[in-house]
Amino acid sequence: MKEEKLDKNNLMEKIVSLCKRRGFVFQGSEIYGGFAGTYDWGSLGVALKRNITDTWNKAMQDHPNMTFLDSSIFTSGKVWEASGHVSGFSDPLIVCNKCKEKSRADHLLENIGIKADEKLSELEINKIFNESRNKIKCPGCGAKDFGKVHASNLLATSNLGMLDENEQQVYLRGETAQGIYINYKNVLDTGFVSIPFGIAQIGKAFRNEISPRQFLFRKREFEQMEMQYFCNPNEAMDNYEIWKKERMEYYQMLGINPKKLRFKPHENLVFYAKAACDIEYEFPFGWNELEGIHYRGDYDLTQHQKFSGVDMKFCDEETKEKYIPHIVETSVGVDRTVLMVLCDAYCEDKIGESERVVLKFPPKLAPIVCAVSPLLKNKPELISKAKDVFDVLKAEFGRVAWDDNGNIGKRYRRQDEIGTPYCIVVDFDTLADNTVTVRDRDTGEQERIKVENLKSYIKEKIQ
Numbered sequence: 220m221k222e223e224k225l226d227k228n229n230l231m232e233k234i235v236s237l238c239k240r241r242g243f244v245f246q247g248s249e250i251y252g253g254f255a256g257t258y259d260w261g262s263l264g265v266a267l268k269r270n271i272t273d274t275w276n277k278a279m280q281d282h283p284n285m286t287f288l289d290s291s292i293f294t295s296g297k298v299w300e301a302s303g304h305v306s307g308f309s310d311p312l313i314v315c316n317k318c319k320e321k322s323r324a325d326h327l328l329e330n331i332g333i334k335a336d337e338k339l340s341e342l343e344i345n346k347i348f349n350e351s352r353n354k355i356k357c358p359g360c361g362a363k364d365f366g367k368v369h370a371s372n373l374l375a376t377s378n379l380g381m382l383d384e385n386e387q388q389v390y391l392r393g394e395t396a397q398g399i400y401i402n403y404k405n406v407l408d409t410g411f412v413s414i415p416f417g418i419a420q421i422g423k424a425f426r427n428e429i430s431p432r433q434f435l436f437r438k439r440e441f442e443q444m445e446m447q448y449f450c451n452p453n454e455a456m457d458n459y460e461i462w463k464k465e466r467m468e469y470y471q472m473l474g475i476n477p478k479k480l481r482f483k484p485h486e487n488l489v490f491y492a493k494a495a496c497d498i499e500y501e502f503p504f505g506w507n508e509l510e511g512i513h514y515r516g517d518y519d520l521t522q523h524q525k526f527s528g529v530d531m532k533f534c535d536e537e538t539k540e541k542y543i544p545h546i547v548e549t550s551v552g553v554d555r556t557v558l559m560v561l562c563d564a565y566c567e568d569k570i571g572e573s574e575r576v577v578l579k580f581p582p583k584l585a586p587i588v589c590a591v592s593p594l595l596k597n598k599p600e601l602i603s604k605a606k607d608v609f610d611v612l613k614a615e616f617g618r619v620a621w622d623d624n625g626n627i628g629k630r631y632r633r634q635d636e637i638g639t640p641y642c643i644v645v646d647f648d649t650l651a652d653n654t655v656t657v658r659d660r661d662t663g664e665q666e667r668i669k670v671e672n673l674k675s676y677i678k679e680k681i682q
């Protein structure tokens with residue numbers, strides 16, 4: 220088996236096309252020409268996403284003192300005033316005077332090799348942009364004719380429950396974290412936890428991204444896996460280091476290429492943050508943020524205490540000390556993780572003389588664990604035996620496919636393309652000795668395994 224060197228330039232196009240062709244991900248509202256920044260998940264995409272969220276939940280569950288939450292997407296508008304999102308959650312928008320295309324000024328600067336932090340003020344980014352105006356081209360029409368840079372708020376507004384114009388503006392949540400902060404007291408008051416403890420949550424978030432791009436990387440509707448760890452201020456920095464280590468180990472446990480993962484400390488910390496870094500992955504379009512790990516001090520709870528009037532202090536029963544807990548946050552997008560897993564798994568190679576595309580998913584993440592086929596489609600005795608094998612495996616693993624379409628070679632290619640680690644074929648020998656062939660996706664090698672040993676064979680391989 221010979222692995223071909225991948226051309227990074229059109230790798231994203233190949234992945235997008237495979238995702239559509241095989242039913243992982245479809246463009247949102249495609250029959251109406253598409254709706255930017257949205258994607259719909261097909262059957263294999265749903266399974267891949269579920270396997271990822273399951274591993275995240277398991278990793279969180281394994282950490283001491285973890286609780287879980289599912290908070291509403293809609294909240295009181297005051298939540299987003301308290302959090303600072305209404306006044307300060309924005310991207311630098313620039314509009315082309317010729318074709319009216321909207322772009323992010325920091326991205327256009329990046330295109331000509333100038334790094335502009337996304338957290339710069341409107342004034343600062345205008346200054347940097349003006350210095351290079353004559354070098355910057357509109358990605359839409361190529362003109363070098365732009366207006367001024369404006370801060371464009373990322374919160375998506377809604378009119379849910381708005382009865383008249385005097386009522387407070389309602390937003391779709393821009394992150395799941397705020398739902399955790401506003402429930403911190405509720406969770407503490409249940410009496411099951413004490414400081415330190417964590418609240419973990421998976422859920423949708425919405426952002427008015429100016430230029431959603433790179434497929435699942437930057438969407439307008441996406442899902443986050445966020446965890447907030449509430450701790451004593453004296454222990455917060457240690458917890459930050461523990462979470463950094465745990466989160467990097469999580470990606471290695473998933474089977475992601477460690478050479479494509481790295482920590483990147485934040486250069487400009489927001490005023491309330493004590494420490495922050497990203498875990499970056501080397502996507503085909505370069506190193507980019509996968510997950511953020513932030514030591515946020517007591518900023519969030521202090522803000523909600525101020526705006527809601529509710530006392531957010533924790534009272535230590537033993538020491539009688541009273542304080543607002545400090546928070547360590549880990550935050551990663553499900554969609555971005557799926558994209559990383561797809562990029563990490565995508566391979567083009569040759570088995571013998573035959574070229575193929577293969578998704579080498581770690582078996583625990585593969586949407587389908589194994590596919591079962593009768594060697595020939597027109598032999599009832601083979602079909603009947605293969606159905607028996609299929610039923611047993613399906614009952615055990617769930618993620619099992621029946622595949623009798625086309626010849627065996629075509630079935631293997633199709634299963635390779637969706638990343639199925641094992642293909643099981645029932646042939647005439649099966650009828651004589653109750654063994655089947657099991658083909659390994661990565662090597663193409665085949666073994667004969669006794670039907671009664673299949674369940675334990677597969678179980679051992681996918682752990």
Ligand code: GAP
Binds near residue numbers: 393508510553
């Ligand atoms: N609560 C902190 C927070 O939301 P963030 O850096 O804005 O921080 C955290 O987002 C993670 O959410 C990112 O590292 C990324 O994985 C994911 N994410 C953010 N914006 C996204 C978008 N527009 N599309 C897809 N994923 C996104």
